[in-house]
Amino acid sequence: MENMVELRSVSKRFGNFAAVENVDLHIRAGEFLTLLGPSGCGKTTMLRMISGFEIPTEGVVMLAGNDVTHLPPYRRDVNQVFQSYALFPHLSVAQNIAFGLKMKRMGAADQQSRVQRAVEMVSLAGMESRMPHQLSGGQKQRVALARALVCEPRVLLLDEPLAALDAKLRHAMQIELKRLQSRLGITFLFVTHDQEEALVMSDRIAVVNKGKIEQIGGVSDIYHRPATRFVADFIGQANVLEAPIRSDGGSSRFLDFGEFKLAINDAQFGTQGSVMICVRPEKIRLSSRPTQGNNSFEATVREEIFRGATDQLHLETPGGTELTAVVANESSSEESFHKGDRVFCQIHADDIVVLQAGRADGNAGR
Amino acid sequence: MLSPLVGWLALFVIAPTLILLICSFFENAGMGEIDYRFTLQNFARIFQGEHLRFYQRPYIHVFIRSIEYAGATTILCALIGYPVAYFIGRCDEKWRGNLLMLVMIPFMTSFLIRTYAWFTILDKDGLLNSMLEALHIIPNIIKQPIELLYTPAAVMIALVYMYLPFMILPIYGSVEKLDRTLLEAASDLGAGPVRTFFRVTLPLTWPGISAGILMTFVPAIAMFAVTRIMSGGHIRLIGDEIQEQFEQAGDLPFGSALGMALLALFVVIYLITNRKSAAARPLM
Numbered sequence: 341m342e343n344m345v346e347l348r349s350v351s352k353r354f355g356n357f358a359a360v361e362n363v364d365l366h367i368r369a370g371e372f373l374t375l376l377g378p379s380g381c382g383k384t385t386m387l388r389m390i391s392g393f394e395i396p397t398e399g400v401v402m403l404a405g406n407d408v409t410h411l412p413p414y415r416r417d418v419n420q421v422f423q424s425y426a427l428f429p430h431l432s433v434a435q436n437i438a439f440g441l442k443m444k445r446m447g448a449a450d451q452q453s454r455v456q457r458a459v460e461m462v463s464l465a466g467m468e469s470r471m472p473h474q475l476s477g478g479q480k481q482r483v484a485l486a487r488a489l490v491c492e493p494r495v496l497l498l499d500e501p502l503a504a505l506d507a508k509l510r511h512a513m514q515i516e517l518k519r520l521q522s523r524l525g526i527t528f529l530f531v532t533h534d535q536e537e538a539l540v541m542s543d544r545i546a547v548v549n550k551g552k553i554e555q556i557g558g559v560s561d562i563y564h565r566p567a568t569r570f571v572a573d574f575i576g577q578a579n580v581l582e583a584p585i586r587s588d589g590g591s592s593r594f595l596d597f598g599e600f601k602l603a604i605n606d607a608q609f610g611t612q613g614s615v616m617i618c619v620r621p622e623k624i625r626l627s628s629r630p631t632q633g634n635n636s637f638e639a640t641v642r643e644e645i646f647r648g649a650t651d652q653l654h655l656e657t658p659g660g661t662e663l664t665a666v667v668a669n670e671s672s673s674e675e676s677f678h679k680g681d682r683v684f685c686q687i688h689a690d691d692i693v694v695l696q697a698g699r700a701d702g703n704a705g706r
Numbered sequence: 707m708l709s710p711l712v713g714w715l716a717l718f719v720i721a722p723t724l725i726l727l728i729c730s731f732f733e734n735a736g737m738g739e740i741d742y743r744f745t746l747q748n749f750a751r752i753f754q755g756e757h758l759r760f761y762q763r764p765y766i767h768v769f770i771r772s773i774e775y776a777g778a779t780t781i782l783c784a785l786i787g788y789p790v791a792y793f794i795g796r797c798d799e800k801w802r803g804n805l806l807m808l809v810m811i812p813f814m815t816s817f818l819i820r821t822y823a824w825f826t827i828l829d830k831d832g833l834l835n836s837m838l839e840a841l842h843i844i845p846n847i848i849k850q851p852i853e854l855l856y857t858p859a860a861v862m863i864a865l866v867y868m869y870l871p872f873m874i875l876p877i878y879g880s881v882e883k884l885d886r887t888l889l890e891a892a893s894d895l896g897a898g899p900v901r902t903f904f905r906v907t908l909p910l911t912w913p914g915i916s917a918g919i920l921m922t923f924v925p926a927i928a929m930f931a932v933t934r935i936m937s938g939g940h941i942r943l944i945g946d947e948i949q950e951q952f953e954q955a956g957d958l959p960f961g962s963a964l965g966m967a968l969l970a971l972f973v974v975i976y977l978i979t980n981r982k983s984a985a986a987r988p989l990m
Contacts, residue, residue, distance in 0.1 A: 414894070428891070
């Protein structure tokens with residue numbers, strides 16, 4: 341697939357502070373890619389180097405095969421939806437949406453029909469003559485979206501556009517944005533610190549930490565096979581455990597927790613030192629009866645947190661290892677667990693992910 | 707809460723204005739005395755062929771001349787003041803206070819002193835000409851020392867200097883409030899710096915410009931003394947005429963009528979600028 345955007349060895353420094361450090365990023369044509377990371381991690385700076393508001397200290401920005409590194413924003417075929425929407429307060433909804441077309445010196449009739457289509461696309465028909473201050477947050481959001489999309493950019497850049505909306509509206513907009521993107525086929529680059537939002541909307545996620553991309557991959561890959569402790573912690577919930585690695589003499593490896601052993605499928609590790617693993621809470625199978633086979637151990641329920649559809653259980657093994665498990669909350673099930681219960685846990689070897697030392701967070705792990 | 711304020715306004719604004727208004731309908735008895743008989747003669751005199759010492763023209767021409775000078779002052783103040791205000795409003799926050807202070811410092815001295823200070827600059831042997839000579843611009847590029855003092859140019863320099871801060875301050879206020887991301891949004895949507903300025907920056911800072919126009923134009927029309935000093939007495943605006951009626955001619959009713967005519971002019975200007983700023987629209 342063709343790369344719509346490429347960052348090649350891009351760095352951006354503000355004084356002594358490196359906001360982005362030697363990043364390579366390829367965004368494929370037509371995909372929905374999310375830059376996900378905590379605030380101040382450099383994701384917005386990456387976006388702004390693509391929109392043209394920041395010029396990289398080093399490296400090259402490519403857009404549709406052309407070097408745009410030093411091109412000003414108004415000469416780039418990308419459009420941005422701003423976090424604060426940045427609607428022009430002196431222009432009506434229709435005038436706001438027509439702004440980009442006017443700048444392209446498009447004919448008045450063309451402008452009008454395209455504005456009309458854009459207004460309908462974001463369900464704002466009838467509001468064309470309203471002024472921005474007469475709109476709700478969700479409506480402003482739609483105008484900002486229409487204003488950017490009406491220009492038919494090669495890439496739409498979205499800088500935390502949903503952050504200011506309330507939870508319900510945000511969820512609705514997530515689905516709507518995703519639908520819009522697949523219908524229009526425009527490449528979307530979305531920036532957010534909300535991991536759930538990233539999982540719901542993206543085709544691929546690039547997890548950003550301290551100016552670097554920790555991991556980039558499909559949504560399911562990022563969730564099920566986090567590469568580093570940072571990714572495992574940042575996305576969803578994770579049990580991160582560390583133990584010495586051992587061999588049973590053959591090719592298989594296991595982690596020795598003393599009181600129990602966990603076999604891992606990853607055979608690329610030697611028998612030296614210790615490794616760090618990640619187990620998602622829902623992958624810990626619980627039973628009230630002793631379980632057979634590998635990777636089984638017992639624990640006590642220390643805390644039970646009701647979360648609606650699921651129950652979150654805090655477990656502690658006799659040896660003092662703490663784990664979090666999540667189980668479906670079925671009232672009729674005989675397999676329900678409460679505080680103080682003794683439970684038997686089993687983790688399938690496939691569900692154990694061995695983590696690399698974080699690229700940015702030092703040598704946690706080995 | 708309201709009544710003390712109303713009392714204040716009544717005492718210091720409404721009452722003097724009413725006194726002038728009533729006075730303007732009486733006849734002049736000469737020597738600062740008023741003959742309490744109703745007449746419209748004072749207003750008729752403004753428009754009719756009553757000639758002045760310097761122009762041999764009706765008083766209405768003094769009004770027109772005042773509007774011309776005030777208008778030119780306002781336009782020059784806007785052209786010079788906008789970039790200054792924009793620069794201050796856009797620079798680092800920690801510098802803004804100091805820069806605004808620099809704009810205001812001259813106003814801590816009397817305007818007469820500031821006006822006479824221009825003499826030492828614009829005089830034939832003044833600072834301006836000696837600087838040009840030191841730089842060998844005189845006589846290499848310009849043949850003779852520039853004689854600015856006592857010319858309309860000197861009057862304009864003094865007026866612009868006098869009113870520039872009244873233009874800078876309100877524009878600064880609206881530039882400071884201008885959301886930077888709006889300029890980024892314009893750029894993102896394909897507007898270069900020039901079109902961003904005319905389509906976004908200018909319309910959004912128009913309230914400041916409009917306030918600046920009002921705060922410059924209105925007092926500039928009524929300005930007195932400065933014009934007379936800088937022109938050596940041969941350029942007289944309406945403020946000078948009013949002052950003369952009260953202080954030299956002793957014709958209080960006619961002075962009052964001139965004052966009332968000026969007030970009417972202010973009201974018209976106010977209505978015009980007010981309507982314009984309410985309908986602030988992009989200019990391009």
